[in-house]
Amino acid sequence: MDISGILYQISVWIVPALAAITLHEAAHGFVAWKLGDDTAKRQGRVTFNPFKHIDPMGTIIIPGVLLLVKAPFLFGYAKPVPVNFARLNSPRRDMIWVALAGPGMNFALALLFALGFHLLPFLPGGTVRWFAENFQNGIILNVILGVFNLIPLPPLDGGRVAVGILPDALAIPLARLERYGFFILIGAIFLVPMISRWLGSDFDPIRWLLTVPIGYVVNLIANLAGLV
Secondary structure (H helix, E strand, C coil), X not given: CCHXXXXXXXXXXXXXXXXXXXXXXXXHHHHHHHCCCCHHHHCCCCCCCHHHCCCHHHHHHHHHHHHHCCCCCCCCCCCCCCCCHHHCCCHHHHHHHHHHXXXXXXXXXXXXXXXXXXXXXXXXXXXXXXXXXXXXXXXXHHHHHHHHCCCCCCCCHHHHHHHHHCCHHHHHHHHHCHHHHHHHHHHHHHHHHHHHHHCCCCCCHHHHHHHHHHHHHHHHHHHHCCCC
């Protein structure tokens, strides 16, 4: 790919990526603030400023490399929004709402990007393709981020939801996994598929787990936006 091609690819991914990451994290902080914990608010994380949420490695370098090498998957992360769950009005219940705020925002953004396709007939002809690719990437990124974060493994949002709704006998051991959660994810995303290929198989646990729900959510959003 030449330099102009690389720059074009960056231009059609940068806005969807920054919107997905920034609003996901800001939503966590905003809901926590409204439910009693202003930690994120005091640290300036309840903001649309993407520079407050970007992690250089997780937000820029890793996703950028995966895009450039045309990897069959995308992976990235932002700086986690600080939440002091003990300060929430009802810590166990409100933890669930704070956790759901991020994926919920991503699904709402995916719907907005889908609705954007209705604007294409009104745009100058030379810009239609660029906007269409931004809208498409916005749908894909937000649905993937939303569904991925609902995996019931701490520190992902789905893990916090599970800890909040499960009985203590299950919630406490699950909560203790948080310190190992990132390493479990890295293993499932990268190591397991790599080892599987070495052994002549094609087992990808994340793809196996997420392909169906991602497809379902994309189709639902397309229907809600009147695209099908």
